[in-house]
Amino acid sequence: MSTLSLWARRDPFAEFDGLFRRYAEPVARQGFVPAAEVERDGEDAVVRLELPGLDAEKDVTVEIDGGKLVVRGERRDERTEDRDGRTLREVRYGSFRRSFGLPAHVTADAVTASYDAGVLTVRVAGAHSGNGARRIPVTAGTPEIESDERPAA
Template sequence: MSTLERRETRGILPDLFDWFDAPFTAPFTSPFSLLRNGEEHAMRVEDYVENGDHVIRAELPGIDPDKDVDITVSNGVLRIHGERREEKKEGRRSEFRYGSFTRSFTLPSDVEVDDIKASYDKGILTVRVPRPKPAEEEPKRIAIEK
């Protein structure tokens, strides 16, 4: 039985541009603090099998799923792309992270793409990937030729 395969869009090191987003005014306590900074953009997910369906849940609080999330399937890969936009307000400090994030999952070859469903409730995006039920065949009797 095939299983979903998680494909990370980030490598071990964050993108170079994430380093420039790091607050240079913050105290530099560790040589790895800039590396941890790139992880804050990542979308946290869990995936599991429930009732024969593959389920992917992603933490996306504060997102408008109609405007800020795009789920696509192409060439056997399910891609969840989101963007958190910053509201510009003068004279305030914010440690919230804004920007885009993407996670990709390789789908089994026998998945029917039209049956994939997604829902969003209380900051959690849930994508259900139904697996086809194996057809139960009647045993076929083979005649013996004489």
């Protein structure tokens, strides 16, 4: 004989907590990835990253590395752990790194960064200068190739 219970004395959130832990925690371990926006402002490129709650001077680094603009840092969770274990967190914490390709002519002197109201703004002066299309003239006939070799006599 089997017993069927219509009401079980258990935690009503246990099933939800189990589902959350199984599916959401692996995503949460991926860390914090700030949203970015890149736009052209005349000849400059402007990169904006959403970094609310950070101390920009302490937690963020902006640098040019290998022809890329690299922004990295960390959003720290400084709260104490919730003791009843029933906290749902949608805010991600951890280290982040975003990189953006730059034209070869850009140097570190062309880059400025500011932080206001949770948004990091990086301006790359002259990033779009000289990037316009250049027409290459086409000539008729066979191109002449200069060579140091003399024809054999």
